[in-house]
Structures are given as structure tokens and as C-alpha cells.
Amino acid sequence: MKNKKHISQSELESYLWGAATLLRGYIDAGDYKQFIFPLLFYKRLCDVYDEELANALEESGGDKEYAELPEQHRFQIPKEAHWKVTRTQVSNVGKAIQDAMREIERANPDTLYGVFGDAQWTNRDRLPDHMLRELIEHFSSQKLSLANCPEDELGVGYEFLIKKFADDSGHTAAEFYTNRTVVHLMTEILEPKPGESIYDPTCGSAGMLLSAVAHLKRQNKEWRNLRLFGQERNLLTSAIGRMNLFLHGIEDFRIVRGDTLANPVFVEGDRLMQFDVVLANPPYSIKQWDREAWAADPWGRNIYGTPPQGRADYAFWQHIIKSMKATSGRCAILFPHGVLFRNEELSMREKLVAHDVVECVLGLGPNLFYNSPMEACVVICSMNKPKERRNKVLFINAVNEVTRERAQSFLTDEHIQRIVTAYQTFGDAGGFARVVSNDEIREKGSNLSIPLYVRADNGDGNGNRSAETISFKQAIANWQESSTELRKSMNKLLKELEDIREMEGAK
Structure with a gap:
């Protein structure tokens, strides 16, 4: 069976967003993702299964029994759950979709269990049969085989869709989308290496984990032996993250649903698992968390103390520090600036400085947090600083390194290169970077506020400040x-x- 045609990136994006527009008027924009992502993944699984079947038939000279063997397929698709069967359904279409997805999950318990999420496909008031039939016909208009749509290209299309849903869904976007240029910067700073373990304790749609893979791909280094781990408390978002990795052709990963602070899932015996690289954008200053349990944390994560009820930022920070390997562990955490100077967290900050794990504090420009004008900072920590960096912290004031186009703020490659070079050089650069001793930080009351140490030039750099x-x-x-x-x-x-x-x- 020859491919119909290779789908261009623009055709793919138009096709994916076209599916979402069919839902307009039926459900809220913020809910598009819970129906579109599972349908896209379902269609992809079936088309790749058919492609594998055709290849095996060709290879075996038409031996159907051989072509249907489980080892010829990455995932098993039961005949009654195939897209072609669901497509023939005229009534109770939502139930047919839901049943097919559950069958596929059951047929692949080790890899796909729960991957389709828990959308209410059978709610016929929200999802009438005629609308679901239109949606299925729309997805049927393209064949999503590997030949027509290679993994990297479909992955880019999927990320495009994540971004579009973030744009459409307002304030909830930050739950599953972090500005990709900031993620790229964080990954470039940490430089993941082949064979390393990468962990994101609040992984959303897995963009940070994928960034580590992309980093190695750009350098033509082995990326398949990266071990990826993520935890995400939102069921739908964790499912989106798993689908995202599968659609990028990645199989060696574990994304588990759960609340990282209340119930960390990556543990070994009586201690947390430890990783080479941690990339994280924890939820900002959450108030609904179990502070009392943290005070007597069984995993020993309260190494610096118990954060105030209204701000769990230092709970995530301490969790991350406990999750890093002693020799190779390093992390980049995206935080609001308040963690650097708030008085209520002073005693924990004093211990953090004394522990000498903070390597770099980087201030970013405005509007890089999703749908928020708030300025963000990235804190880089290392459990095993090079000798020449010990008892020192590099402060980088990159507030001017931001570009804004069409109401979107982002970092250009030049911005990223300038910041990464400053980090790697680890030296003073007037108005941009400065190496500060821990003693000086203690003299300033363990305040890590960046302008105390580096005063940015008053020029607006990019016309944005x-x-x-x-x-x-x-x-x-x-x-x-x-x-x-x-x-x-x-x-x-x-x-x-x-x-x-x-x-x-x-x-």
C-alpha cells in the first residue's frame, strides 16, 4: 500500500485546527483539548497499525497471519476498535468512540492504560451524533501514517495545537503550556547528555521533557537512551503529555498522574528517586496544599523548613533538591521573582544559601509567563558545583532580552545565546551579569533579588522595555x-x- 501523499506542515496545522473549529458553538474553547487530542491519537494509532500491516504483508508475500502478529506492531488495535469500524457508526457515536478507546487501552495495558483521558464522549447534549460524525470525517480526510506524517512533523503539529489551545483557553493555559523559548533556554543551560535521567515534577503536556530530547537531536547525539520521568496532577493534562511523547516517537518514559507534594510517585524504598536533570515550572504560589503533612514529610523534603500555607513554592524547590543526584544533579526552575526576596521565606532562603546549591539566578523579561505580564526568573541549582563556582552565585539580569510580536513575548536565538554564554563563562559583564560571593549575599540578608547585584542598562534593548x-x-x-x-x-x-x-x- 503506497502512501497517499506527504502532508506539509502548513496542511497539517490547518487540518488539526480545522478539527477544533468544528467544536465551536458546542463546547467551550478551554475544553477543545479533551476531545481533539484523544481523537488525533486514536486516528494516528490506527493509521500506523495499517501501515505496519501493509509493510508486513509486502515483506511476507501476502501472509495475513504473519502480518497480524503482535510483534509486527508497536501497538495492538483490536479489529472492533479500529477507526474504520467507528467511522461507520451512525448513532450513539460518542459511545462507539469511548468503547473503542477503552478497548485499545485494554489491549495495550503496559503502555496505553488511561492515555485517552476521561472525556464525556457519551454526553449527547454537548456532543450530538451529527457533530461527532463531522469530526470523524474531518480526521478521516488525511492518512496519518509515518510515511505521510513523520513523527517529528506530527510532534511539531501537536505542539502547534497545544499552543493554539493555550491561546484560546485564557488563564488555564499555564497548567499545560510553558513558553517554549523559555523551556529551550533552560534546557540549553543544563545541557542534558545521552543516557541521563530527566525529571519534571509538574510536567504538564511534557514540553520540558521533549525539550531535552530536541536538544540532543539538534546536536546529532544519541537521544533514544534518555530516561524521561514526569508527574502531573491533572488527569487530562497527564494524558496529553503521554500522547505528546508517543506522537514524537518516544517510548522510554514514565508519566504518572498524581500530586507531587502530597504523593510523589517516583520513590525507591524510603527515599525519593534521584535524577541527573530536573526541569520544572511549578504552579505559582498555590494555597491549597497540605502544609501540616509537609512539616513531618516522610520523604525528608522539608530540609530547609516548612513554607507558609499561602505559598508552596519552596515546597516544590525543596522537593526538586531532594530529587537530584549528588554527583550529577542539576536543575532549572521557572519561578515568580517573589521567591528571591519574600520575607516569610527568609529562614529557608538562608539555609539554601548556606547549602551552596544555588549556582545562577536569572531574571527574565515581562510577559513570558503565559497570559500574565508578571516577570519570571529561572533558578539554576547544582548538587556538585565545579570548584571554581563554589560559594558563589552568578546573577544575570536579562530583563531586556525579550521580543514581543503579535501580542506574544518570546526569546530569540540571540537572546538565548547571550544568556547561555554568560552562564557558561560565569564571569562579570557590566549591566548584565555578576558573580557574587555567598558572603555578600548573607550581608544583604540572604536576599537573592537580582537588581541588588546587577543593575540592568536603562536602554530598552529590543524596544520592549x-x-x-x-x-x-x-x-x-x-x-x-x-x-x-x-x-x-x-x-x-x-x-x-x-x-x-x-x-x-x-x-
Whole structure:
């Protein structure tokens, strides 16, 4: 069976988004993903199965029994669950889709269990038969075989769809989408190596795990022996992440649904599993978490203390530090700037500085968090710093390294290269980067706020940054610095007063 044709990237994107537009008026844009992704994956599985069948028939001279052997197929598709059968369904189409997906999951228990999520296909008020038939016919218009649509290209199309759904779904987007240029930067800094274990404790749609694979592919290095691990508490999002990796041709991974803080799934005996590389964008300052349980954490993750109820950021940070290998462990975490200076987390920050695991604090420009003008920072930690970097932290003020086009902010390749070079060089660069001793950080009250150490140039670099914004940020930094100095002066004065009182008492 020869391929119909190779699908171009633009055709693929138009085809994928065309499926979503058929749902308009029936369900909210934020819910598109729970129906489109499973249908796309279902169609792909069946088309690849048919392709494998045709190849095996050709190879065996038409031996049908040989061609249907399980070892000829990456995944098993029961005959009654095949796309072709579902396509003939005229009524109760939602039930037919749901039954077929469950059959395929049962036929592949080790790999596909739960992969299609839990969408309500049988709700005929939301998903009438005629609309589902239109959707199935739309997907049937292209053959998604490997020959027509190679894994890398379908993977890019899938990522396009994730991005489009993020654009359409407003504030919920951050749950499953992190700005890909920021993810690319984080991966370039950590430089994953062939054979390493990569972990994301809040993995969303698995974009960070895929970024590690893409990094090695770009360098023409072996990527198939990477071991990928992710945990995600949202069932649909974890299913999307698994489908994403499968569609990119990756099979050696474990993505498990669950709450990382309440129930970490990657454990060995009585301790957390440890990894070479951790990439993470934890949910920002979540309030609904079990602080009481954390105070007596059975996994020993409260190494620096118990975070306040209203902000779980340091819980994720400590979880990540406990999840890194002692010799090769390194991480890049995307955080809001507040973790660097908030007073309520000071005692934990003091211990973090004393532990000497923070290697670099990188400040990014505005609007890189999804659908939020908030500025983000990336914290790089290493469990085994090179000797020349010990008891030092590199601060990079990359607030001007951002470009904005069509209401989207992103990092260009030039921005990424400048930041990565500064990290690798680990030296001072006026107005951009500075190496600071841990002693100096302690003198400033263990405050890691970047403008305290590196004052960005007031130029707007890319036409995206106003001098007023920078001067306002600088004013905050100056206030923080002066308040630290004031506190030190007051402490000194109080000490002197105590000394005077003691001397007077001794007379």
C-alpha cells in the first residue's frame, strides 16, 4: 500500500485546527483539548497499525497471519476498535468512540492504560451524533501514517495545537503550556547528555521533557537512551503529555498522574528517586496544599523548613533538591521573582544559601509567563558545583532580552545565546551579569533579588522595555538594599546600647 501523499506542515496545522473549529458553538474553547487530542491519537494509532500491516504483508508475500502478529506492531488495535469500524457508526457515536478507546487501552495495558483521558464522549447534549460524525470525517480526510506524517512533523503539529489551545483557553493555559523559548533556554543551560535521567515534577503536556530530547537531536547525539520521568496532577493534562511523547516517537518514559507534594510517585524504598536533570515550572504560589503533612514529610523534603500555607513554592524547590543526584544533579526552575526576596521565606532562603546549591539566578523579561505580564526568573541549582563556582552565585539580569510580536513575548536565538554564554563563562559583564560571593549575599540578608547585584542598562534593548519600568524596579532594589543596611545599622546600634547598659550595670 503506497502512501497517499506527504502532508506539509502548513496542511497539517490547518487540518488539526480545522478539527477544533468544528467544536465551536458546542463546547467551550478551554475544553477543545479533551476531545481533539484523544481523537488525533486514536486516528494516528490506527493509521500506523495499517501501515505496519501493509509493510508486513509486502515483506511476507501476502501472509495475513504473519502480518497480524503482535510483534509486527508497536501497538495492538483490536479489529472492533479500529477507526474504520467507528467511522461507520451512525448513532450513539460518542459511545462507539469511548468503547473503542477503552478497548485499545485494554489491549495495550503496559503502555496505553488511561492515555485517552476521561472525556464525556457519551454526553449527547454537548456532543450530538451529527457533530461527532463531522469530526470523524474531518480526521478521516488525511492518512496519518509515518510515511505521510513523520513523527517529528506530527510532534511539531501537536505542539502547534497545544499552543493554539493555550491561546484560546485564557488563564488555564499555564497548567499545560510553558513558553517554549523559555523551556529551550533552560534546557540549553543544563545541557542534558545521552543516557541521563530527566525529571519534571509538574510536567504538564511534557514540553520540558521533549525539550531535552530536541536538544540532543539538534546536536546529532544519541537521544533514544534518555530516561524521561514526569508527574502531573491533572488527569487530562497527564494524558496529553503521554500522547505528546508517543506522537514524537518516544517510548522510554514514565508519566504518572498524581500530586507531587502530597504523593510523589517516583520513590525507591524510603527515599525519593534521584535524577541527573530536573526541569520544572511549578504552579505559582498555590494555597491549597497540605502544609501540616509537609512539616513531618516522610520523604525528608522539608530540609530547609516548612513554607507558609499561602505559598508552596519552596515546597516544590525543596522537593526538586531532594530529587537530584549528588554527583550529577542539576536543575532549572521557572519561578515568580517573589521567591528571591519574600520575607516569610527568609529562614529557608538562608539555609539554601548556606547549602551552596544555588549556582545562577536569572531574571527574565515581562510577559513570558503565559497570559500574565508578571516577570519570571529561572533558578539554576547544582548538587556538585565545579570548584571554581563554589560559594558563589552568578546573577544575570536579562530583563531586556525579550521580543514581543503579535501580542506574544518570546526569546530569540540571540537572546538565548547571550544568556547561555554568560552562564557558561560565569564571569562579570557590566549591566548584565555578576558573580557574587555567598558572603555578600548573607550581608544583604540572604536576599537573592537580582537588581541588588546587577543593575540592568536603562536602554530598552529590543524596544520592549521602558526606562520608567526599569527605574521603578531599580527603586525597589535600592529600597531593599537600603532597608538591609538600615537593619544592620539598627542591630549595631542596639548592640552598642546593650554594651553601654552592661558597662553601667557593672559600675
